Amino acid sequence: MTHIAVERNRRKQMNEYLSVLRSLMPESYVQRGDQASIIGGAINFVKELEHRLQLLSAQKETKDKSSSDGCGRSSLFSEFFTFPVQYSTSSPLGETPASTDETMSETQSSMADIKVTMVESHANLKIRSKRRPPGQLLKVVSGLNNMRLTILHLNVTTAEQTVLYSISVKVEDDCKLTSVDDIATAVYQLLGRIQEDKLS
Missing domain, CATH: 3.30.1360 (Gyrase A; domain 2)
Structure with missing residues (x-):
């Protein structure tokens, strides 16, 4: 009985985390509501955010370079x-x-x-x-x-x-x-x- 209760709580917590994770992403990244789709969408979303960070970083460094020499x-x-x-x-x-x-x-x-x-x-x-x-x-x-x-x-x-x-x-x-x-x-x-x- 203890094992069943622990497993039930684990599943409940996992579903809550997946729900929060899904709410943090645009709808286009999650086509279906199953666990694999949510996790896969989160991976793709993080990669997209990394790409945007790279672009912003490049723009900032280019701007900094224009105002200073030797970069x-x-x-x-x-x-x-x-x-x-x-x-x-x-x-x-x-x-x-x-x-x-x-x-x-x-x-x-x-x-x-x-x-x-x-x-x-x-x-x-x-x-x-x-x-x-x-x-x-x-x-x-x-x-x-x-x-x-x-x-x-x-x-x-x-x-x-x-x-x-x-x-x-x-x-x-x-x-x-x-x-x-x-x-x-x-x-x-x-x-x-x-x-x-x-x-x-």
Whole structure:
């Protein structure tokens, strides 16, 4: 009887939380009232809010730059590249960076800044680089698919000559990249190949 009462209370609390969560989102994000739809809609809504934050951040930083000198790509979108524990390197193209951080990897170079976070089989990538001629995004998407990283969500934010890609991916079972370091290094090398193609 105690177990039944505890389970009943848990379900009641879960339904209350789901109801509150649904009330915080626009109707367009929740087509149905089942739990999966509400949670899925909340995920998409949070991603949309993140995208809007990126746009506002870019606008603010561009405005700040116009009123002061010396602000370059390294400061644009900088708040999306901060975390208590970070990994960063300026290793030349082709070298594999080493890291002891198991939850986050960040590769910084003149080519791009890359940050990867991972929870179970889902990873989030942030790639900040110079804007390049059309075709870069298509090659990035194609390259990720070839690595068996299935794109679930993609946002692109640009400010002046800087672009920020925010990409959510599912790491497929047959993917050979098993850590954030593996993914960050593979993306870094992919961007290097794309850059070499542009130069050749």
